Amino acid sequence: MTNLKIGFSNDLRQISIVTRYEMLKHLRSKKLLTFAIITMAILVLITAIYLGSAAGFPEDPKEFMSSYVSLLFLFLIIGVSMFCASAIASEFDERTALLIFPRPMKRISLFIGKALASFIVIGIVILLYYSISMVLCLAKTGSVPASAFASMGMAMLFVLGAGGFALLMSTVFKKGLIAVIVTLLVLLLVMWFIVDLMVGPILNIEPVFSVTYGSGGITNVINGFVSYSETFEIEGMGSVTTSTFFPSNVTAIAIMSIYAIITTTLAALLFSRKEF
Numbered sequence: 001m002t003n004l005k006i007g008f009s010n011d012l013r014q015i016s017i018v019t020r021y022e023m024l025k026h027l028r029s030k031k032l033l034t035f036a037i038i039t040m041a042i043l044v045l046i047t048a049i050y051l052g053s054a055a056g057f058p059e060d061p062k063e064f065m066s067s068y069v070s071l072l073f074l075f076l077i078i079g080v081s082m083f084c085a086s087a088i089a090s091e092f093d094e095r096t097a098l099l100i101f102p103r104p105m106k107r108i109s110l111f112i113g114k115a116l117a118s119f120i121v122i123g124i125v126i127l128l129y130y131s132i133s134m135v136l137c138l139a140k141t142g143s144v145p146a147s148a149f150a151s152m153g154m155a156m157l158f159v160l161g162a163g164g165f166a167l168l169m170s171t172v173f174k175k176g177l178i179a180v181i182v183t184l185l186v187l188l189l190v191m192w193f194i195v196d197l198m199v200g201p202i203l204n205i206e207p208v209f210s211v212t213y214g215s216g217g218i219t220n221v222i223n224g225f226v227s228y229s230e231t232f233e234i235e236g237m238g239s240v241t242t243s244t245f246f247p248s249n250v251t252a253i254a255i256m257s258i259y260a261i262i263t264t265t266l267a268a269l270l271f272s273r274k275e276f
Contacts, residue, residue, distance in 0.1 A: 011109055018105075018113025019120070022087075026121045031082050038075055039125050043068070043132060061141040065148045066222045068133040072155055073215035077162060077187045079125065083118040084166035085183040086176035088271055107272045115167055115264065122159050126152065147222045154217045154252060161211045161256035162187060164263035171270040187212055196245075204229065204243045208251060211259040216245075217252025 026032050046068055050057045058064045088111065130152045134144045166183045173179040192212040200207035206227065207213040225246040232240050247255065 011106060014105055014109035015113045015116070018110055019116045022114050022117030023120060026083065026117060032121060035075075035079055035082055035122075036125060036128075038078060039129055042071060042075060043129060046071075047136070057140045059141060061137055061143050061145045062147065062222050064137045064141050065133060065145055065151065066219055068136070069130075069148075069151050069155070069222070070219050072129070072218055073158060073212065074188075076122070076126070076155065076158055076215070077184065077192075077212070079122045080118075080159060080163040080166040081180045081183045081187070083121055084115070084163040085170050085179040087114045087118050088167060088170035088267070089173055089176040089179040108268060111268050111271050115163075115267075118167075119159060119163055122163070123156055126155050126159070130155075145222065150221045150249075151218050154215075154221055154256075157253065157256045157260070158211070158215045158218060160264075161214060161259035164260045164267065165211060167267040168263045168270070171267045171274060200245055201242045204241060206243075206245050206247075208247075208255055211255060213245070214247060214252045214255030214259070216247045217249060217256070220246045220252070221249055 050067075058067060091110070091114075130148070134148055137144050137148070165187070166179075169179045169183045169186075170176070173182065191207075191210040195207045195210045196213050199205070200210075200213070223246075226248075227243060227245045229241055229243045232242070234240050
């Protein structure tokens with residue numbers, strides 16, 4: 001029992017060391033600065049659009065917050081691609097693992113530490129984004145809807161889901177750049193554009209197997225929209241029915257949680273067995 005406690009304490013120490021080191025590396029890197037600039041640029045752009053429009057800012061707090069988080073999933077995908085997709089691949093690409101593993105460092109401790117650091121860094125940027133948005137909402141509408149905090153929770157969960165997939169790609173490929181490109185292509189082109197926007201609506205199949213569809217909960221937890229179908233008459237084809245899907249809160253949470261658990265676990269198992 002004592003040996004188990006000592007072993008567990010040592011694992012926690014290793015994880016904390018790796019997490020702290022990776023956090024410092026991220027804080028000093030140009031990647032974090034780039035990601036922060038992209039995030040703030042979107043915030044400024046949305047604000048500028050409202051300032052330049054005749055209607056001005058929405059007066060309803062929910063509508064206000066919804067407009068500020070509507071594009072959030074796009075730059076969160078950029079974030080997980082930048083930090084998570086390169087987190088493990090860098091150990092192969094930069095050959096740093098060859099220096100670490102001969103020392104008494106467990107692979108799983110290294111994996112958890114690097115994953116935690118990536119999630120924490122992205123989480124800090126999310127917190128900053130929501131904090132600024134909520135301050136603007138309070139200043140312009142006089143209140144902040146409680147659903148805005150639920151939206152922030154959904155955004156954090158999406159980072160875990162999409163980040164788990166990015167970590168899996170990071171263990172599959174030995175080059176960080178390739179892992180980043182593949183992650184972006186799969187999440188943006190395949191899942192979001194092809195599956196969510198084209199295949200699902202045309203075939204009238206709710207794309208519950210897509211983590212980017214689950215990210216719809218970030219906005220929909222505020223809006224509360226429900227899925228619906230429309231039928232059109234097209235000459236030569238007759239009646240054609242298409243569907244517009246919005247994930248319920250339960251569906252969104254389930255999709256992102258399942259992705260987070262399965263992909264992160266697979267990534268950890270693959271990393272623990274992968275040869276350098």
